[in-house]
Amino acid sequence: MRLPIPSDLSAVLHAGLWRSVGxxxxxxxxxxxxxxxxxxxSRTQTADEYGHFAFGLALATLLAIAAGMGQPTAILRLWSExxxxxxxxxxxxxxxxxxxxxxxxxxxxxxxxxxxxWLVLLVVPLQxxxxxxxxxxxxILPMALAEYNSAALRAQGSLWTALVPRDIMWRIAFPAxxxxxxxxxxxxxGPDALVLSASLLSGMLALQFWxxxxxxxxxAPKRGVTRTYWRERGKIGTWLLLGAVIETAAxxxxxxxxxxxxxxESSGIYFNAFRTAGLMTLFTFAIELVIAPMVAQHFHAxxxxxxxxxxxxxxxxxxxxxxxxxxxxxxxxxWILSLFGPAYEEGTLVxxxxxxxxxxxxxxxxxxxxxxxxxxxxxxxxxxxxxxAVGFLVQIxxxxxxxxxxxxxxxxxxxIVAQLAIALWCRLRIGLDTSLLGVIAIRTIKDRxxx
Numbered sequence: 001m002r003l004p005i006p007s008d009l010s011a012v013l014h015a016g017l018w019r020s021v022g023x024x025x026x027x028x029x030x031x032x033x034x035x036x037x038x039x040x041x042s043r044t045q046t047a048d049e050y051g052h053f054a055f056g057l058a059l060a061t062l063l064a065i066a067a068g069m070g071q072p073t074a075i076l077r078l079w080s081e082x083x084x085x086x087x088x089x090x091x092x093x094x095x096x097x098x099x100x101x102x103x104x105x106x107x108x109x110x111x112x113x114x115x116x117x118w119l120v121l122l123v124v125p126l127q128x129x130x131x132x133x134x135x136x137x138x139x140i141l142p143m144a145l146a147e148y149n150s151a152a153l154r155a156q157g158s159l160w161t162a163l164v165p166r167d168i169m170w171r172i173a174f175p176a177x178x179x180x181x182x183x184x185x186x187x188x189x190g191p192d193a194l195v196l197s198a199s200l201l202s203g204m205l206a207l208q209f210w211x212x213x214x215x216x217x218x219x220a221p222k223r224g225v226t227r228t229y230w231r232e233r234g235k236i237g238t239w240l241l242l243g244a245v246i247e248t249a250a251x252x253x254x255x256x257x258x259x260x261x262x263x264x265e266s267s268g269i270y271f272n273a274f275r276t277a278g279l280m281t282l283f284t285f286a287i288e289l290v291i292a293p294m295v296a297q298h299f300h301a302x303x304x305x306x307x308x309x310x311x312x313x314x315x316x317x318x319x320x321x322x323x324x325x326x327x328x329x330x331x332x333x334x335w336i337l338s339l340f341g342p343a344y345e346e347g348t349l350v351x352x353x354x355x356x357x358x359x360x361x362x363x364x365x366x367x368x369x370x371x372x373x374x375x376x377x378x379x380x381x382x383x384x385x386x387x388x389a390v391g392f393l394v395q396i397x398x399x400x401x402x403x404x405x406x407x408x409x410x411x412x413x414x415x416i417v418a419q420l421a422i423a424l425w426c427r428l429r430i431g432l433d434t435s436l437l438g439v440i441a442i443r444t445i446k447d448r449x450x451x
Contacts (some may be wrong), residue, residue: 030163031279033171035339038275040175041193042268042340044182051264052190054271056132056139058255060194063113063136064143065248067106070240071098072151073292073372078233079155080296080373095152096222097229102148103221106141113137135194142201149208149219155293156217163289165208166201173200239377246385247368250415251278253392254407261399265343270404272340273347276333277354280325284318284362288369295366296373302448304431312438315365319436322362329355350408357412364423365434371422374430380422387418 042050075098082091117133146166153162174197178188188196212219254274259267291310298307329336334348371380391414398406426434433441 030167030171031282033168033175034275035279037171037175037178038272039339040178040182041188042272042344044178044187045190045193047265047268047343049190051259051266051268052129052132053193054190054255054268055259055264056136056190056194057197058252058271059133060136060139060143062245062248062252062256063109064106064140064147065244066241067102067109067140067144068147068241068244069101069105070236070238070242070244070377071102072147073240073244073377074098074233074236075148075152076155076292077296077373077375078236079152080293081300084297084300092218093222093225093229094233095155095218096220097226098148098152099145099219099221100223100226101230102144103141106144110137110140113140129191131189131191132194135191135198138195138198139201142198142205145205146201149205149212152219153212153217154289158212158215158217159290161208161211161215161217165204165211169207170201170204173204236377239381240372242381242385243368243372243377246381246388249392250388250411254395254411257392257395258399258404258407261396262403266404269344269347270350270407272337272344273350273404273408274354276336277329277351277358280322280329280355280358281318281362282325283321284314284366287314287318288366291366292369292373295370299374299432304445304447305442308432308438308442308445311366311370311432311434312442315363315434315436315438318365319359319362322359326355326359347404350404353405353408353412357415360416361419363436364419365436365438367419367423367426367434370426370430370432370434374432376425376430379425379429383421383425384418387421388414390414391418 041053045053075094078094079091082088082094114134114137117130117137121130150162150166177196177200178193181188209219251274255267255271258270291314294310295307298304298310329351333351334345337344337347337351368380368384371377391410394410394414395407398410402409423435426432431445432438
């Protein structure tokens with residue numbers, strides 16, 4: 001039976017669905033290529049070297065998000081907010097200033113990581129190599145700029161130019177080169193793999209920049225507008241930065257913590273389990289890439305019914321996809337992890353625990369995006385951040401006794417509580433139900449005066 005859809009919502013949902021399907025196609029290809037990369041590296045490297053790569057990648061990812069200064073999320077919101085208000089020049093300034101801030105902060109953080117690593121080694125020499133810290137430093141700028149460019153292009157209506165160079169071409173080139181070199185007898189160490197990844201991503205960013213400029217998109221940094229932009233919008237960027245760092249820490253800090261408290265081999269096992277569990281969120285993430293600017297546009301224009309319809313679409317489609325993948329992990333998780341090698345099968349329980357937490361993430365829908373796009377970034381930081389921080393402290397207490405299983409259980413519990421809390425905030429304070437029940441709210445929600 002076909003559900004009746006009001007005519008004013010049909011076009012919105014149709015556009016959102018088909019763009020989401022296109023985004024999903026890119027993200028499915030991305031996930032497959034990323035998974036192939038991890039399998040290739042884990043098969044060609046020793047467990048210790050792969051642990052160095054996993055640790056360095058997690059560290060670089062976390063620091064790259066910090067270097068982004070909240071600008072990827074900010075531009076998704078500000079472009080829609082300024083263009084809806086008829087201030088196109090302000091929207092352009094926001095893109096250019098955000099790019100400049102991202103580049104500057106990335107360079108500073110990368111240099112700080114190198115300097116701090118060098119200073120620590122003078123006092124406390126490591127038994128093994130510390131090159132994975134330097135490898136992570138090389139990766140910070142290209143990762144941060146890739147995230148910002150993708151967001152800036154999506155805010156302007158681009159999908160393929162925003163995603164294909166980083167998500168497809170980079171991830172094809174990286175494993176292909178690793179396999180080719182392995183066939184010739186050269187095996188990349190963990191730090192070598194990080195530097196190779198940074199070099200290839202930098203090349204793809206250059207290609208993306210050329211393609212974007214050719215198509216008339218705004219992407220180039222500009223110094224003259226940065227100070228004014230930061231004075232007017234810096235407070236928003238600060239809270240968005242904290243929110244992005246907290247979300248990224250929830251996905252990467254575990255790997256770093258396990259590596260520091262246990263060993264790099266355990267860090268590699270946990271890394272593979274977490275990255276595999278992340279496949280559950282493919283459709284949710286693909287939808288969020290599309291609906292973030294749509295939610296911002298409709299909310300700030302006062303079209304609450306359209307905003308609610310978009311979030312309901314995201315919650316329903318994302319949960320169905322996540323549930324199917326979760327069932328597959330429960331039934332065949334050990335076989336899936338064995339693709340990385342026999343030593344990684346012991347991460348099966350970790351995979352199931354982490355996946356259960358992410359299943360609740362899907363059930364509560366795009367609550368984070370709704371809070372960020374509607375001006376409630378401070379509440380998101382306080383609610384989600386405080387709960388995940390408690391979970392992180394619990395991990396520190398349980399890892400020495402329960403190892404990676406304890407880390408996964410603490411992450412699962414914290415994520416479930418945090419997602420339920422921010423979904424409830426969206427319902428009570430913003431007026432949008434981001435959960436699976438949001439489809440019911442479409443009938444009763446009322447439009448309001450434009451923000």
